[in-house]
Amino acid sequence: MSELQAERAGEPLGVPRIKAASKRLRYADVMIALAAFALLATLPFLFTSKALLDFVIRCSAFGLFATSLNLLVGYTGMISFGHGMFFGLGAYGFGLIMQRTGVPIPVAFIGTLLITTVAAVVIGAICVRLKEIYFAFVTLAFQMLIHSVILSWVWLTGGDQGLRGGIPRPMFLGIDLSNHTHLYVTSCALLVIGLWLMRRIAQSPFGYTLRMIRDNASRASFVGIDVWRAKLTIFVLAALFASTGGIIMSLFVSGAYPEFAYWTISGEGIFINMLGGVTTFLGPMVGTVLLLILNDTVTRLTEYYGIVLGIVILFFAIGLRKGLMDFAVEWYEQRRDGAKERA
Amino acid sequence: LDLDALTGCLASSACLVTQSTSGFIIGMLLFLVAVGLTLIFGVLKVVNFSHGAFYMFGAYFAMTAYQVTGSFALAMLVGAAGTALLGLVFERVFMSRVYGRDVLMQLLVCYAFVLIFDDVVRLIWGPEFKSMGMPSAFQVPPLFIAGGVVPPYYLLLIGVALAVAAILGVGLARTKIGKVIRAAAHNPGMVSALGINTGLIYGGVFALGGMLAGLAGALAAPVRSLTPGMGFSVLIESFIVTVIGGMGSILGALIGALLIGLIRSFGSLGFPLFTDGLMYLFMVIVLVARPTGLFGKEVA
Numbered sequence: 305m306s307e308l309q310a311e312r313a314g315e316p317l318g319v320p321r322i323k324a325a326s327k328r329l330r331y332a333d334v335m336i337a338l339a340a341f342a343l344l345a346t347l348p349f350l351f352t353s354k355a356l357l358d359f360v361i362r363c364s365a366f367g368l369f370a371t372s373l374n375l376l377v378g379y380t381g382m383i384s385f386g387h388g389m390f391f392g393l394g395a396y397g398f399g400l401i402m403q404r405t406g407v408p409i410p411v412a413f414i415g416t417l418l419i420t421t422v423a424a425v426v427i428g429a430i431c432v433r434l435k436e437i438y439f440a441f442v443t444l445a446f447q448m449l450i451h452s453v454i455l456s457w458v459w460l461t462g463g464d465q466g467l468r469g470g471i472p473r474p475m476f477l478g479i480d481l482s483n484h485t486h487l488y489v490t491s492c493a494l495l496v497i498g499l500w501l502m503r504r505i506a507q508s509p510f511g512y513t514l515r516m517i518r519d520n521a522s523r524a525s526f527v528g529i530d531v532w533r534a535k536l537t538i539f540v541l542a543a544l545f546a547s548t549g550g551i552i553m554s555l556f557v558s559g560a561y562p563e564f565a566y567w568t569i570s571g572e573g574i575f576i577n578m579l580g581g582v583t584t585f586l587g588p589m590v591g592t593v594l595l596l597i598l599n600d601t602v603t604r605l606t607e608y609y610g611i612v613l614g615i616v617i618l619f620f621a622i623g624l625r626k627g628l629m630d631f632a633v634e635w636y637e638q639r640r641d642g643a644k645e646r647a
Numbered sequence: 648l649d650l651d652a653l654t655g656c657l658a659s660s661a662c663l664v665t666q667s668t669s670g671f672i673i674g675m676l677l678f679l680v681a682v683g684l685t686l687i688f689g690v691l692k693v694v695n696f697s698h699g700a701f702y703m704f705g706a707y708f709a710m711t712a713y714q715v716t717g718s719f720a721l722a723m724l725v726g727a728a729g730t731a732l733l734g735l736v737f738e739r740v741f742m743s744r745v746y747g748r749d750v751l752m753q754l755l756v757c758y759a760f761v762l763i764f765d766d767v768v769r770l771i772w773g774p775e776f777k778s779m780g781m782p783s784a785f786q787v788p789p790l791f792i793a794g795g796v797v798p799p800y801y802l803l804l805i806g807v808a809l810a811v812a813a814i815l816g817v818g819l820a821r822t823k824i825g826k827v828i829r830a831a832a833h834n835p836g837m838v839s840a841l842g843i844n845t846g847l848i849y850g851g852v853f854a855l856g857g858m859l860a861g862l863a864g865a866l867a868a869p870v871r872s873l874t875p876g877m878g879f880s881v882l883i884e885s886f887i888v889t890v891i892g893g894m895g896s897i898l899g900a901l902i903g904a905l906l907i908g909l910i911r912s913f914g915s916l917g918f919p920l921f922t923d924g925l926m927y928l929f930m931v932i933v934l935v936a937r938p939t940g941l942f943g944k945e946v947a
Contacts, residue, residue, distance in 0.1 A: 433938065438890065440754065441694070445886070445890075456923075457920075571758050571761075574758070578751065608766045609766070614760065617755055617758065618756065621759065
């Protein structure tokens with residue numbers, strides 16, 4: 305490999321170092337999570353608009369998916385182009401367990417996560433040792449494999465029609481998910497808990513190991529880190545959160561459709577990360593909200609959604625070269641530095 | 648699962664010839680797309696995720712040219728030349744801005760163009776399935792080789808693809824331009840220091856890759872149905888081909904494409920519902936055994 309290439313390949317994502325979290329900050333995370341949940345939970349009392357609550361539910365599903373993708377892309381430097389398969393797997397797994405067995409919802413939830421774990425371990429074991437571009441495309445190939453299995457396994461999955469006939473949602477622990485408000489609060493709770501857990505992973509010593517692997521994998525392995533194992537672990541963990549996003553989605557639409565497992569979901573996930581920025585933990589969440597707003601506006605105005613979305617992506621990728629949250633952080637730091645100089 | 652059909656076919660020469668021919672044309676079309684992908688990767692070090700769109704445009708250009716002029720040769724020419732031009736513009740205006748940036752950006756720019764190109768085709772030609780129809784010159788009775796049915800058009804297709812493979816192989820190995828391209832793939836900074844315009848080489852290689860995909864699309868237009876988004880499944884398959892054959896290797900692309908073609912045509916007999924799965928399974932086996940592909944060089 306020539307000097308030029310070596311330099312190019314070794315370049316990290318250009319992510320500024322995030323300072324180590326102190327214990328005080330860890331409590332701050334809990335407080336922020338509780339405050340966010342309280343705020344979201346009061347929304348139904350303030351606004352009666354069903355559309356707004358639906359929007360938040362969709363944000364929960366895609367937000368969990370996109371943030372978990374950022375654990376791979378932003379924190380570990382693994383650009384997965386097939387992360388959407390776990391979203392689809394979550395939706396189909398949960399829907400099928402509920403339709404076929406009639407077990408309580410928490411059992412189906414755990415069962416789906418178990419299925420996802422098995423799938424992610426097998427797929428991850430094959431993929432994670434590949435170099436970045438191979439990794440991207442082999443994950444994409446697995447995504448297409450799962451999509452084609454869903455399309456061709458008609459008696460189980462309903463083929464291109466998707467899982468129809470609704471997903472039964474029996475009461476559990478006094479929660480009735482067929483009630484819209486209950487579904488809303490549950491989605492918010494799953495979102496906040498999921499984000500908090502992912503934040504804990506990102507700020508843990510393991511999270512810092514991942515950043516080290518991203519910046520220099522060979523150095524990390526010289527220090528004694530089992531790179532393959534660390535990558536596989538985060539691949540499986542990220543898959544679990546993506547699957548949870550899929551479960552929320554299947555509860556929301558009361559079904560599962562092949563589009564949930566199609567590659568465009570992964571593409572959108574990557575774009576959400578770009579839109580919001582991969583250098584901050586909440587970047588993907590901001591990106592999710594932006595993309596869903598963009599989505600809803602554009603599909604109302606034109607049927608040529610791809611052209612508009614494509615141009616927006618180009619604007620971000622070639623024009624801005626970074627996400628919105630990256631801008632916000634830079635602006636804040638500049639202001640702070642400016643204030644210091646004046647003082 | 649229908650193993651009887653598969654063993655029955657393997658025992659009869661007629662079925663063997665028919666299935667092999669269909670495997671060969673799938674493989675040859677895939678080869679034309681995959682070799683462009685592998686060339687672009689070998690020289691520019693980017694994976695053209697929007698490569699399938701060039702295949703799609705080649706098919707649509709050829710169909711329109713054929714409907715307007717009625718000449719099959721002209722249709723092929725328009726398909727290839729149009730996509731070459733498109734490739735040149737795409738590389739110079741957009742892709743050249745993301746060289747040396749991380750893979751995420753390159754994937755995103757291509758992803759944007761997959762979305763845009765699919766919608767552009769829907770806008771111009773409409774969302775429904777289209778068909779170019781077999782040109783009258785090839786509407787002749789099929790040949791019978793050892794009892795198997797072989798349409799003459801298939802022979803043309805295989806011949807064109809093999810000719811392309813030979814020209815590329817010899818051109819890269821023996822000619823001066825080929826040497827410059829290989830040098831640029833190895834060390835662009837040095838090539839540029841010697842007074843050679845690397846931007847031109849990059850644009851040219853991208854145009855060549857686009858042209859080959861467009862030619863594949865144009866050749867496929869009489870035998871496949873045309874629809875927006877038709878490029879994507881071809882892209883995935885040709886990516887599997889390059890992964891199996893090894894990124895950057897032309898011979899690898901040829902062998903990989905033929906293997907995938909044969910797996911598809913014989914797999915559809917034995918495992919009708921799992922043909923795609925078989926292909927992925929094969930890729931996984933190759934990757935586990937040789938992570939750089941059958942003909943890929945070890946990357947230090």
